[in-house]
Amino acid sequence: MDKTILIATKNRYKIQEMAPILETYGYKLQPADLPKIEIQADTLQEIVAYAARHIPALDKPVIIEDAGLFVKALKGFPGPYSHYVYQTIGCKGILQLLQQATDRTAVFQSAIALKTPTGDTYIFTGETMGKITAEPRGTGGFGFDPIFQPQGTDKTYAEMTLQEKNLYSHRAKATKKLAEFLTAKS
Ligand code: ITT
Numbered sequence: 688m689d690k691t692i693l694i695a696t697k698n699r700y701k702i703q704e705m706a707p708i709l710e711t712y713g714y715k716l717q718p719a720d721l722p723k724i725e726i727q728a729d730t731l732q733e734i735v736a737y738a739a740r741h742i743p744a745l746d747k748p749v750i751i752e753d754a755g756l757f758v759k760a761l762k763g764f765p766g767p768y769s770h771y772v773y774q775t776i777g778c779k780g781i782l783q784l785l786q787q788a789t790d791r792t793a794v795f796q797s798a799i800a801l802k803t804p805t806g807d808t809y810i811f812t813g814e815t816m817g818k819i820t821a822e823p824r825g826t827g828g829f830g831f832d833p834i835f836q837p838q839g840t841d842k843t844y845a846e847m848t849l850q851e852k853n854l855y856s857h858r859a860k861a862t863k864k865l866a867e868f869l870t871a872k873s
Pocket of ligand 1: 695696697698701723752753754755756769770771773828829830831832844856858
């Protein structure tokens with residue numbers, strides 16, 4: 688049986704993180720050259736559900752993943768706008784916005800939409816609580832990794848190996864739910 692899953696993303700780090708998890712369940716993750724359909728919405732679930740509805744069903748399962756960093760003192764900003772905010776003000780900008788903040792709590796969320804060859808759509812989510820550090824630390828990973836420290840460790844995502852990040856990450860949690868669902872369904 689073909690156990691390939693296609694992923695519509697321009698972000699190679701996502702593939703690097705998700706592929707080893709899916710591999711432990713026997714699935715092979717491959718990039719798919721599909722147009723990126725992204726609406727603005729308040730939740731990541733809505734964003735990926737919309738994208739999944741608007742991509743064609745293929746002969747293999749297709750997934751779309753969207754992630755965001757929700758900072759409590761900023762009332763959830765940048766959340767669904769994380770891509771744009773990273774491109775514009777970046778980690779430095781988030782740290783500046785938090786200069787006066789006493790509460791540095793944040794949560795990283797991931798939502799994955801699965802579109803099956805029959806056209807059905809399912810959503811899987813994962814979240815990791817943590818805090819925004821005082822300064823960027825570490826060189827690994829991507830995006831806001833240097834400023835996000837998950838609960839239960841003193842390292843930022845950027846100070847972790849890929850395997851370590853997968854022990855804590857929002858994306859790893861959502862990916863495991865997807866893998867378990869596909870395994871139970873097959
Ligand atoms: P897609 O093509 O899959 O949409 P993207 O890079 O735009 O890739 P997202 O929209 O899911 O990814 O994520 C928005 C931004 O949030 C992303 O550009 C990063 O800056 C940040 N981000 C997402 N996941 C992250 C992670 O695990 N660690 C650090 N930053 C992350």
